[in-house]
Every structure is written in structure tokens, then in C-alpha cells.
Amino acid sequence: MGLFRKGGQTGRERRAMKDHLNELDEMRRTHLAELGKMTGEMASEGRFDRQKLSEQAAEVVKIDREADLIARGLEEGLTLQELEELARGGDSGSRSR
Amino acid sequence: MRKGALKKKQRQLEELLLDRREALGELVLGMYVQNNWDDDLLARGSAEVAEVENELNELIAGNEPAGPSTTEKDFPVTGEHRLPSREDYPETGEYTAEHAIPETGEHTAEHSLPESAEHDYPPTGEYTAEHSVPESAEYTAEQPLPDPPEERKLSRAEKKREKKRRKEQERKEREAAAAREAARTAAESEEPRTEVVQPAKPAGPEAEKKPAPKPAPTPPSATAPTPSATGPTPSAPAPAAETPAAASAPAGEPEAPAKPAPESGKAIDVPPPPAPPKPEPTDPLDRLEKQIEEHEAKAKTAIEAAKASLKTDTRTELSAITREVETGRKDLDESLKKAAAAIAQAEEKAAQAEAKLLRETAANRESAAEWVRSQAAEIEADAALAAEMSSDGGKSDAGPDPVTAARVASLEAELAAERASKEEALTKAAARLQEIEHNAKLAEARVEAAEQAAAEAKKQAEIDARTAATRAGADKAAEAESREAAVNWLRGQIAALRQEIAKDADKEPGGK
Numbered sequence: 332m333g334l335f336r337k338g339g340q341t342g343r344e345r346r347a348m349k350d351h352l353n354e355l356d357e358m359r360r361t362h363l364a365e366l367g368k369m370t371g372e373m374a375s376e377g378r379f380d381r382q383k384l385s386e387q388a389a390e391v392v393k394i395d396r397e398a399d400l401i402a403r404g405l406e407e408g409l410t411l412q413e414l415e416e417l418a419r420g421g422d423s424g425s426r427s428r
Numbered sequence: 429m430r431k432g433a434l435k436k437k438q439r440q441l442e443e444l445l446l447d448r449r450e451a452l453g454e455l456v457l458g459m460y461v462q463n464n465w466d467d468d469l470l471a472r473g474s475a476e477v478a479e480v481e482n483e484l485n486e487l488i489a490g491n492e493p494a495g496p497s498t499t500e501k502d503f504p505v506t507g508e509h510r511l512p513s514r515e516d517y518p519e520t521g522e523y524t525a526e527h528a529i530p531e532t533g534e535h536t537a538e539h540s541l542p543e544s545a546e547h548d549y550p551p552t553g554e555y556t557a558e559h560s561v562p563e564s565a566e567y568t569a570e571q572p573l574p575d576p577p578e579e580r581k582l583s584r585a586e587k588k589r590e591k592k593r594r595k596e597q598e599r600k601e602r603e604a605a606a607a608r609e610a611a612r613t614a615a616e617s618e619e620p621r622t623e624v625v626q627p628a629k630p631a632g633p634e635a636e637k638k639p640a641p642k643p644a645p646t647p648p649s650a651t652a653p654t655p656s657a658t659g660p661t662p663s664a665p666a667p668a669a670e671t672p673a674a675a676s677a678p679a680g681e682p683e684a685p686a687k688p689a690p691e692s693g694k695a696i697d698v699p700p701p702p703a704p705p706k707p708e709p710t711d712p713l714d715r716l717e718k719q720i721e722e723h724e725a726k727a728k729t730a731i732e733a734a735k736a737s738l739k740t741d742t743r744t745e746l747s748a749i750t751r752e753v754e755t756g757r758k759d760l761d762e763s764l765k766k767a768a769a770a771i772a773q774a775e776e777k778a779a780q781a782e783a784k785l786l787r788e789t790a791a792n793r794e795s796a797a798e799w800v801r802s803q804a805a806e807i808e809a810d811a812a813l814a815a816e817m818s819s820d821g822g823k824s825d826a827g828p829d830p831v832t833a834a835r836v837a838s839l840e841a842e843l844a845a846e847r848a849s850k851e852e853a854l855t856k857a858a859a860r861l862q863e864i865e866h867n868a869k870l871a872e873a874r875v876e877a878a879e880q881a882a883a884e885a886k887k888q889a890e891i892d893a894r895t896a897a898t899r900a901g902a903d904k905a906a907e908a909e910s911r912e913a914a915v916n917w918l919r920g921q922i923a924a925l926r927q928e929i930a931k932d933a934d935k936e937p938g939g940k
């Protein structure tokens with residue numbers, strides 16, 4: 332039992348994290364492509380709306396953060412619960428800041 | 429441009445467009461992260477994306493783009509990216525299989541052979557199986573037997589009829605062989621009886637009892653001979669040619685049956701002629717059928733082997749699982765034993781603590797009683813002393829009312845002594861109370877230690893049970909319940925001890 336455990340993480344959790352990481356990667360590419368498309372459209376109009384670009388870029392940054400968290404969980408063998416706590420801690424830390 | 433090339437180019441352009449859009453997105457993201465916006469850079473990136481987009485749109489619209497494509501612009505200007513055209517092939521000796529074959533004697537399988545493989549054979553005696561069979565009597569199984577000239581003329585339907593006829597003949601032969609075998613066995617079983625039985629005797633009940641295993645036995649009559657096993661059968665007429673003569677001997681002649689008996693025995697002893705060897709099938713269908721049968725047999729054998737191996741594997745796996753379960757059970761038993769030992773230890777500790785507490789309480793009571801007795805004795809002694817002193821004073825002084833004065837003085841002295849003693853008792857009681865409190869604290873600490881030991885034992889038991897439960901989870905609930913019950917019991921014991929300590933602590937200051 333527990334042959335494929337890494338730290339407190341089960342094999343299922345690790346697989347789920349990997350899948351989610353792949354999804355996030357795909358989502359990031361899609362968002363980046365949308366961002367590029369939006370930029371091209373703005374260039375054709377002759378005006379760059381930084382607000383919109385920032386919003387879209389913020390989405391990508393969020394995805395990056397989540398991907399970093401998942402990658403850390405995979406690297407350190409954290410369970411989903413620990414990861415959730417870590418995320419909440421990060422949230423609270425960012426809120427407290 | 430060909431349609432395939434156009435599609436390929438379109439696909440390349442689509443991929444390039446996606447890549448460039450992503451790159452532009454990355455650029456915007458970088459600007460957002462660094463909060464350093466550069467509109468010029470954005471415009472240039474957008475222009476590159478727009479260039480690819482325009483080219484793609486033109487291609488989709490059907491206009492072939494003139495000039496170098498954007499997909500080619502991405503390659504470095506080294507000349508390595510573009511293959512040389514047909515005109516400027518390098519002057520080397522290297523040619524791939526796609527080019528013309530050099531004028532050498534080497535030919536690969538992709539090119540046509542110089543001549544056909546079906547050429548005349550050298551005038552030697554060597555012939556392979558793929559060529560026509562030489563005119564000899566030696567034939568291997570791989571080559572078709574040369575058909576007789578008259579058979580070659582047979583049509584397909586005639587061949588089928590011939591095949592059917594042959595099969596029927598084979599079937600008949602098989603049946604005849606089976607009948608002969610059955611007759612032989614029946615005759616063997618009947619032979620001793622025929623020696624005893626009179627030949628004149630008609631077919632009796634004994635003969636009726638043992639009919640030969642024939643498909644249609646002749647009904648026994650008074651004049652007819654006993655049904656012989658070697659008698660003619662409807663399906664096997666050939667070998668039974670002699671037997672009716674033997675069986676149909678006249679019933680009135682006593683010597684007659686003795687003579688045919690050895691004849692019949694001789695006929696039986698003769699082994700059936702061996703079945704003619706199965707002729708090699710000439711028809712390709714027959715050969716195919718034979719091959720299919722062989723393959724089926726092989727497949728059946730393989731299936732049997734696979735089944736056997738599967739059974740063996742299953743058994744091995746089952747035994748492994750059984751072993752694992754047994755190991756898990758052993759571990760569980762061990763952990764349960766450990767848990768029981770830990771609980772027993774905790775119980776012992778609790779009992780020891782209880783006994784010690786009882787002893788201390790008894791000692792405290794005893795010391796308190798002793799102190800009370802000593803106090804009473806002191807008070808009595810003081811009272812006696814005071815009385816003595818007052819009586820002495822009464823004797824020496826001759827006051828106006830000496831008795832009253834003495835009484836007053838004695839009362840005052842008694843009062844003072846009592847006050848002093850009370851004060852002293854109070855101070856001692858306070859000290860004693862402090863001591864008892866101290867003792868109670870010590871007892872509480874001991875109880876806490878016992879509780880901690882019990883908790884550790886529980887934790888240890890939990891850890892052991894968890895490790896064991898991972899291997900064998902069948903008795904997990906029962907074990908957890910028993911553990912919980914033990915822990916609950918321990919808690920109850922500790923609570924009872926605490927209550928007792930509290931009662932003792934309450935009693936002692938009040939008893940004073």
C-alpha cells in the first residue's frame with residue numbers, strides 16, 4: 332500500500348494535479364492567443380486600450396499563479412487539502428497585504 | 429500550386445498565425461507585469477500578426493501570394509532551409525532511391541528486376557518446391573500430386589461428386605470397422621457360452637438377455653439360430669459373409685456347431701484390414717480445409733495451454749493474496765497485542781496511582797487525627813495548669829471574694845488559653861491545608877501523567893492499528909471500537925480518580 336505515494340500525496344491526487352496543470356497550460360495558450368488577437372484588433376483601430384489589455388493579462392497572470400501553485404504541490408508532494416490551505420494562506424497573505 | 433501544397437501552406441500559416449498571436453500576447457503580458465507599456469512595440473508585433481493573417485486570408489480566398497511567404501521568412505538566411513531545385517543538384521555521387529538508378533548492377537527491391545524470376549531452370553537436378561515438379565516419383569506434401577489425365581478433365585461438379593462419393597465410402601469403411609470391432613468383442617464375450625450351450629437349443633432367454641449390440645437384430649425364432657454377434661449387419665455386409673453359414677447350421681446335428689466355431693473364431697481373429705491411407709487432397713479447397721483444421725487444432729491447443737497457464741497464474745495470485753492477507757492479519761494481531769499491552773500498562777499505572785493516593789489519604793487522615801488528639805491533650809493540660817494556678821492564687825490572696833475572683837481569673841485564663849490554642853490551631857490548619865493542597869496537586873500531576881501515558885498508549889495503538897489496517901482492513905472497525913472502548917474506560921477511570929481526589933480534598937479541611 333502507498334507504493335505510489337510521494338509525501339502525503341496519493342497517486343490519484345498527483346494525476347489530478349498533472350491533468351489540471353495540463354488544462355491550465357492549454358488555457359494559458361488560449362488566453363495568450365486571445366490577448367494577441369485583441370492587441371492586433373486594437374492596432375488596426377489605431378488605439379491600444381490598456382485597461383482591456385491589463386484585464387486580459389491579469390487573467391493570464393492568475394492562470395500562471397495557479398499553475399505555479401500546482402507545480403509546487405507536485406514538486407513537494409502536497410495533498411490537495413494542503414494545497415488548498417496553502418492557496419488560502421496565500422490569499423489571506425495577499426489580502427492582508 | 430497543387431491543392432495539397434496549398435492546404436499544407438494554409439496549415440503552416442494557421443500555425444504561424446497562432447504562434448505569433450501567442451507571442452504578441454506574451455509581449456503584452458510582459459508589459460503588464462513590468463507595467464511598462466510600449467505602443468510602438470505593440471504596433472510592430474500587431475503588424476507581424478496582421479501580415480500572416482492577410483496572407484492566410486488571401487490563400488483562403490484563392491489568391492496565391494506573390495513573393496516569399498511569411499512561413500519562409502522565419503528560416504535563417506543560410507541556404508540550408510531550402511532544398512536545391514532539380515537544376516542545381518549537387519555534383520556528388522549521392523543519390524537517393526527517389527532518383528534515377530545509376531547504371532550499376534545493383535538493384536533494390538523498389539525497382540524492377542532485370543528479368544523475371546520465372547526463367548528457365550538450369551539443366552541440373554535441383555528444383556525448388558516453387559517450380560514445377562520434375563518427372564519423378566518423388567512428391568513432397570507441398571506440391572500438388574499430379575492428377576491423372578482423366579481426372580483433369582473432370583469438372584468442378586464432378587469433382588465434388590467424386591469427393592462426396594469418397595467421403596461416403598470412407599464413412600462406410602469406418603462403420604464396417606466399428607461393426608467388426610463390436611462383433612469381435614461380442615464374440616469374445618459369447619465364446620465360452622457357445623461351448624456349453626447345445627447347438628440344437630433354440631434361442632433361449634439367455635440369448636435374449638444378451639443381444640448383440642447391433643442396430644437391428646433379427647427377431648429370434650424357434651428354428652433360427654442364436655443371434656450371432658458376427659451376423660450380418662445392415663451396414664457391414666462384407667466381412668459377415670462366412671458367419672451366416674456358421675450360424676445357420678442345422679439345429680439337429682450336434683457336431684456341426686463345433687466345426688464352424690473355430691472358423692468363426694478365425695474370422696474374428698483376423699484383424700480388420702488397415703484403413704487405406706487418406707489420399708492427399710488435390711483440391712485447393714480440400715487443402716485449405718485441411719489447413720484450417722490444422723490451424724483450429726493448433727488454436728485449440730493454444731487455448732488449452734492459455735487456460736492452464738491462466739489457472740496457474742490465478743492460483744499463484746490467489747496464494748499470494750492469501751499470504752498477504754495472512755501477513756496483514758498477523759500484523760494486526762501484533763498491533764492488537766501491543767495495544768492491549770499498552771492498555772494493561774496504563775491500567776496498572778492507574779491502579780498504582782490510585783493505591784498510592786489511597787495510602788496518602790489514609791496517612792493524611794491519620795496525621796490529622798493525631799494532631800487533633802495532641803491539640804486536645806494540650807488544651808486539657810493547659811486547662812489543668814490554669815486550674816492549678818488559680819487554686820494556688822486563691823490560697824495566697826485573701827480578697828473580698830476570693831472564690832469569685834479565682835473563678836473570674838480561671839475563666840479569663842481559660843479564655844486566653846482557648847484563644848491562643850484556637851489561633852495556633854488555625855495557623856496549623858492553614859499549614860495543613862496548604863500541605864493537603866500540595867498533595868492534591870501532586871496527585872493531579874500523577875493523574876495527568878497517567879492520562880498522558882494512556883494517551884500515548886492510545887496514539888501508539890492507533891499508529892500500530894493504522895499500519896496494520898492498511899494491510900488488512902477487515903477487522904478495522906472492530907479494532908477501532910475496542911480501542912475506543914478502552915480509551916473511554918481509561919477516561920472514566922481518570923475521571924473517577926479525580927472525583928475521589930476532590931472529595932478527599934473537600935473532606936479533610938472540613939473534618940478539622
